[in-house]
Amino acid sequence: MAQPSFSLTPSQDCGQEKPLLELQGISKSFGPNKVLNQVSLTVNYGEAVAIIGPSGTGKSTILRIIAGLLHRDAGDIYIKGQKRLGLIEDAQDPVGIGMVFQQAALFDSLTVEENVGFLLYQHSNLSPDEIRRLVDEVLDMVGLPGIADQYPAQLSGGMRKRVSFARAIMSNPNNPADHPELLLYDEPTAGLDPVASTVIEDLIRGIHRHRGCGSYIIVTHQDSTIRRTADRVIFLHRGKICWSGPVQDIDTTDNPYVRQFFSGRVEGPIQLAT
Numbered sequence: 001m002a003q004p005s006f007s008l009t010p011s012q013d014c015g016q017e018k019p020l021l022e023l024q025g026i027s028k029s030f031g032p033n034k035v036l037n038q039v040s041l042t043v044n045y046g047e048a049v050a051i052i053g054p055s056g057t058g059k060s061t062i063l064r065i066i067a068g069l070l071h072r073d074a075g076d077i078y079i080k081g082q083k084r085l086g087l088i089e090d091a092q093d094p095v096g097i098g099m100v101f102q103q104a105a106l107f108d109s110l111t112v113e114e115n116v117g118f119l120l121y122q123h124s125n126l127s128p129d130e131i132r133r134l135v136d137e138v139l140d141m142v143g144l145p146g147i148a149d150q151y152p153a154q155l156s157g158g159m160r161k162r163v164s165f166a167r168a169i170m171s172n173p174n175n176p177a178d179h180p181e182l183l184l185y186d187e188p189t190a191g192l193d194p195v196a197s198t199v200i201e202d203l204i205r206g207i208h209r210h211r212g213c214g215s216y217i218i219v220t221h222q223d224s225t226i227r228r229t230a231d232r233v234i235f236l237h238r239g240k241i242c243w244s245g246p247v248q249d250i251d252t253t254d255n256p257y258v259r260q261f262f263s264g265r266v267e268g269p270i271q272l273a274t
């Protein structure tokens with residue numbers, strides 16, 4: 001399988017003193033439903049952080065707030081030590097963010113090539129032939145060679161998810177600043193068969209490793225994805241962080257939430273959201 005063409009061009013300096021991202025006391029309600037309650041977390045340069053926890057506990061909401069797609073009610077967001085008021089991109093020193101959403105969110109009227117190469121068609125001087133070559137390369141990386149001319153409706157849900165992944169990792173090789181510094185993955189392997197999951201997990205890790213100090217946050221329920229993609233795990237329950245630790249500690253911690261989550265037991269502090 002092809003390696004990322006941008007693999008040897010790390011996009012930012014490692015060893016920064018400030019965290020890449022810091023959330024302090026973030027709260028968010030939807031009507032009477034308090035979804036996030038004073039959540040604070042940091043993501044350092046080069047870190048791979050998994051946010052896990054039961055359904056409906058606010059994981060995707062955190063990603064959407066970080067991405068600037070949703071406003072918080074309270075709390076502060078710092079990027080590279082600088083407080084940000086609104087959109088992360090809405091600043092003098094923007095952070096490139098790539099996102100892979102739970103729903104593939106492709107444009108139905110565009111081909112796979114047009115979807116994956118969308119930003120390059122809009123914002124680069126690359127020729128259509130060059131963009132097509134990059135699209136083919138990225139589709140090969142996600143294990144979907146030869147589908148560039150198809151439409152999303154012709155693909156399975158898992159294939160669409162991998163196309164969405166391909167789009168998130170597309171970047172302009174002529175513009176090093178184009179590489180996302182922070183990738184946000186919202187359940188990138190949900191609904192995929194085990195082999196397709198492994199392909200995506202390896203890609204996530206591979207891109208991370210090759211970038212040297214690229215950082216990402218991944219929200220996932222999949223046991224294998226947590227173990228194979230995360231350095232550190234944050235456990236969210238009912239809008240609060242109730243455990244955080246290195247991924248290898250998930251099997252040894254006596255935290256009751258973590259124990260119940262990984263055993264799948266019905267008895268314990270985690271109760272299904274109503």
Ligand SMILES: Nc1ncnc2c1ncn2[C@@H]1O[C@H](COP(=O)(O)OP(=O)(O)OP(=O)(O)O)[C@@H](O)[C@H]1O
Nearest residue numbers: 030033035053054055056057058059060061062219
């Ligand atoms: N736009 C919205 N309007 C109203 N309620 C919302 C909205 N977005 C999310 N919620 C609610 O916020 C809560 C948390 O949702 P969120 O998607 O963040 O949970 P999650 O932990 O990612 O869940 P899952 O693991 O099932 O994807 C849920 O109760 C959800 O119904």
